[in-house]
Amino acid sequence: MTPARGIALGALAVAVIVVAVILLGGGDTRTYKLRFENAGQLVKDDDVQVGGRRIGSIRKIELTSDNQAEITVEVKAPYAPLHAGTTATIRATSLSGVANRYIALTPAPNSAPELADGAILAQDKTTSPVDLDELFDTLDAKTRKGLQQVIQGTAAQYQGSGRQANEAAKYFNPVVSTSARLVNEVDRDQQAFEDVIVYGAKVTTALAERAPTITALVDHTAQTTGAIGAEQKALGTTLDLLPDTLKRANSTFVNLRATLTDLDKLTDASLPATKKLAPLLRDLRPLVADARPTIHDLRLLVTRPGANNDLIELLNKAPQLESLAKPTFAHSIDALKQAEPVVSFIRPYTADFVGWLRDFGQDTANYDANGHYARIQPIFNAFSFTSNPAGGVLRAIPNSDRLTGLDSGNLTRCPGAATQTATDGSNVWRDSDGTLDCDPTQTLQGP
Numbered sequence: 001m002t003p004a005r006g007i008a009l010g011a012l013a014v015a016v017i018v019v020a021v022i023l024l025g026g027g028d029t030r031t032y033k034l035r036f037e038n039a040g041q042l043v044k045d046d047d048v049q050v051g052g053r054r055i056g057s058i059r060k061i062e063l064t065s066d067n068q069a070e071i072t073v074e075v076k077a078p079y080a081p082l083h084a085g086t087t088a089t090i091r092a093t094s095l096s097g098v099a100n101r102y103i104a105l106t107p108a109p110n111s112a113p114e115l116a117d118g119a120i121l122a123q124d125k126t127t128s129p130v131d132l133d134e135l136f137d138t139l140d141a142k143t144r145k146g147l148q149q150v151i152q153g154t155a156a157q158y159q160g161s162g163r164q165a166n167e168a169a170k171y172f173n174p175v176v177s178t179s180a181r182l183v184n185e186v187d188r189d190q191q192a193f194e195d196v197i198v199y200g201a202k203v204t205t206a207l208a209e210r211a212p213t214i215t216a217l218v219d220h221t222a223q224t225t226g227a228i229g230a231e232q233k234a235l236g237t238t239l240d241l242l243p244d245t246l247k248r249a250n251s252t253f254v255n256l257r258a259t260l261t262d263l264d265k266l267t268d269a270s271l272p273a274t275k276k277l278a279p280l281l282r283d284l285r286p287l288v289a290d291a292r293p294t295i296h297d298l299r300l301l302v303t304r305p306g307a308n309n310d311l312i313e314l315l316n317k318a319p320q321l322e323s324l325a326k327p328t329f330a331h332s333i334d335a336l337k338q339a340e341p342v343v344s345f346i347r348p349y350t351a352d353f354v355g356w357l358r359d360f361g362q363d364t365a366n367y368d369a370n371g372h373y374a375r376i377q378p379i380f381n382a383f384s385f386t387s388n389p390a391g392g393v394l395r396a397i398p399n400s401d402r403l404t405g406l407d408s409g410n411l412t413r414c415p416g417a418a419t420q421t422a423t424d425g426s427n428v429w430r431d432s433d434g435t436l437d438c439d440p441t442q443t444l445q446g447p
Helices: 003-024 131-136 141-160 163-170 170-187 190-207 209-232 232-274 277-290 292-302 311-363
Strands: 029-036 047-050 053-063 070-074 086-093 101-106 383-386 393-396
Touching: 029 086, 047 070, 070 101, 170 190, 190 209, 209 232, 232 277, 277 292, 292 311
Parallel strands: 047 101
Antiparallel strands: 029 070, 047 053, 053 070, 086 101, 383 393
């Protein structure tokens, strides 16, 4: 081998060594000790990541004298060296895994001081994970049993509905992103958010004190929901009619807007009158105080302990009374309609009837030790009257002929014909239209 060829081979070997050092482990590598409350199921050679990218690994796991987990990690360039203010968190790729933990670093700005090789990140710069086992250990047996039932119930709920659940899962990302914006908006006003938390705690405490009432409310809500579910057809019909209803209501609301505008004018005009309302209410206060006994009696009239003694019970019996009275009223109406011709006929004879009562009273005005008495002697057709220029003659009718003709001739007298005809012609009276069934020629004989 010539000297020139030996020099070339030596230079090639040096270049290979340099490339190997750069690619296989060369560069700046630093070691740091991270102290956590617990090791979080980390194992040797687990990843050390920044932004999801592996930048190093775990080299050693030890226990300190104060029972902290000291994790020695190795960080490679260009992420080494780390700077003061860097924080570390133990994370898991899934909640159910065991050997799937890694350390996520949040590097500080490069403007911060560099951490020396072997520097320690104390517990105030690290965050340990909370495993599901630790969470479950905080729950009592009753709560764990309830959680199991929730999980089993969720499984039963989604059984046979996997496709629909997958479709719903597509909306999780928009929901999460929207929720993030909502949280940011809520976080802007720290005092208001703190008040919500405080008052929410008070509300929760108040609800806890009324646990039986809340339980009954939940039970009744479940029954109501079940009843609504049983009426799916009717509910579907209601939902089908709802769009048209809302369209019509839209027109109503538009018209209502103009009405409210007019109502503003009425309100403005009423404002001056409200100044006099306060004195009126003050003057009304004694009246209200004096009305208390009346209101009390009215309340007792409306509702009172006991049976069959107040207005509510009367109204409750009104339907039964109505069912009984309805046919009675119908028959009464028919009777009144049938009696109307009779009453129309009798009405003009009211004066005759009242006169008979008056004269009968005069006949019984006499009285003795036994009381009032009347001498009554019925006489039928005792005499006949024959008129002549000299004034007329009364002739006695034999007893055998006195009953002759009593069934006719005196049955159709007009009102007022039971007395002598007045000189002013006020009797005998005929009704205005002349339809009364009577004979005006049947009057008493004599002057």
